[in-house]
Amino acid sequence: MIKAIFFDIDGxxxxxxxxxxxxxxxxxxxxxxxxxIRCLIATGRHLLEIQExxxxxxxxxxxxxxxxxxxxxxxxxxxxxxxxxxxxxxxxMLALQKELGFSLxxxxxxxxxxxxxxxQLEKLQAQIGTAIPPVEPHMExxxxxxxxxxxxxxxxxxxxxxxxRLPLCDITRWHDGGAFDITPKGGSKQRxxxxxxxxxxxxxxxxxxxxxxxxxxxxxxxxxxxIAMGNGNAQVKAAADFVTDSLDQDGLLHAVEYLLDLTISG
Numbered sequence: 001m002i003k004a005i006f007f008d009i010d011g012x013x014x015x016x017x018x019x020x021x022x023x024x025x026x027x028x029x030x031x032x033x034x035x036x037i038r039c040l041i042a043t044g045r046h047l048l049e050i051q052e053x054x055x056x057x058x059x060x061x062x063x064x065x066x067x068x069x070x071x072x073x074x075x076x077x078x079x080x081x082x083x084x085x086x087x088x089x090x091x092x093m094l095a096l097q098k099e100l101g102f103s104l105x106x107x108x109x110x111x112x113x114x115x116x117x118x119x120q121l122e123k124l125q126a127q128i129g130t131a132i133p134p135v136e137p138h139m140e141x142x143x144x145x146x147x148x149x150x151x152x153x154x155x156x157x158x159x160x161x162x163x164x165r166l167p168l169c170d171i172t173r174w175h176d177g178g179a180f181d182i183t184p185k186g187g188s189k190q191r192x193x194x195x196x197x198x199x200x201x202x203x204x205x206x207x208x209x210x211x212x213x214x215x216x217x218x219x220x221x222x223x224x225x226x227i228a229m230g231n232g233n234a235q236v237k238a239a240a241d242f243v244t245d246s247l248d249q250d251g252l253l254h255a256v257e258y259l260l261d262l263t264i265s266g
Contacts, residue, residue: 002263003202004038005256006065006193006219008211009045009055010128012229015247017129021057024250029059032256035263038062040196042069042189044149044172044181044215046107047077049130063200067107068172068183068215069192070148074199081195082109083187084146089168093150093182094139096165102154105133106142115139121153124179153179172215181215190218210244210255212236225262227255 010016013025032039042065043050050056050064063080064073072081097104103121105114113136114121125132142150152162155178162171162180170188172181189209197207209216209223212232217239220226228240230251237243242258245251 001206002037002208002225002259003206004040004197004200005032005259006040006042006189006207006209006223008213008216009041009043009050011212011231011247012210012252014055016127021059022247022250024253026059028253028256031260035260038200041065042193042209042211042219044068046112047073048112053130063196065189065192065196067149068181069187069189070183071109072192072196080199081192082146082148083184083191084148085150085182085184086168087143089166090142090147090150092165093152094142097139097152100154100156102152102157104139105151105153106136106139106147107149108145108147118153120155120178124153124174148183150182151179152182188218189215190222193219193222208259210252225259227258
């Protein structure tokens with residue numbers, strides 16, 4: 001029986017650039033909650049982005065796996081799990097950024113900031129419908145303030161280059177390339193979800209996860225039932241137990257209805 005569902009945000013709960021939550025998606029969350037299923041977020045986003053951009057359009061959730069699992073909060077936004085990037089890897093990233101000059105984003109628990117604004121940064125932030133973060137001229141603050149995720153914006157970087165310079169980190173490419181999410185080694189949405197369900201006393205067989213992007217693959221494989229959105233990429237669909245329709249075809253609603261059918265019949 002499914003007791004909790006973890007939802008990705010971009011491409012799953014909402015379109016990347018579309019404002020608001022579609023009615024079918026809103027109904028999906030309502031149905032799940034009415035059947036006693038806990039609804040939680042699992043995203044690469046920072047809480048400030050979610051709140052300031054109103055990405056959830058008034059919907060409330062029972063917990064938040066943020067920054068690809070590096071920071072997890074309960075429904076009151078109190079920490080359940082924290083996994084900051086090692087300082088040595090912050091140093092290595094700052095050295096690489098100094099060499100190549102790309103725009104670099106650091107995400108702390110209560111703030112996020114970039115080294116400087118570039119056309120690449122502006123383009124990719126526009127693609128995900130998010131404002132440009134504030135500029136921090138002294139990125140070295142990341143050496144004394146815990147950083148949970150960092151993102152370089154560059155077409156010239158490759159996973160191999162980043163992995164060689166950041167051996168204690170995991171590297172995840174954004175949907176369309178040009179930027180990466182970098183988190184502590186072994187950290188992922190899966191790891192964050194493990195910590196959250198330990199807190200609530202659920203087994204992995206009692207949870208479902210729904211997503212569409214590369215960073216959703218670990219949680220989709222881990223969950224008792226992993227669901228890929230129809231608008232997701234081929235690798236996500238291959239990892240899933242079930243592929244629903246696209247977001248613009250009420251895919252999230254159909255995914256929740258599928259889970260409810262399994263729960264009721266089971």
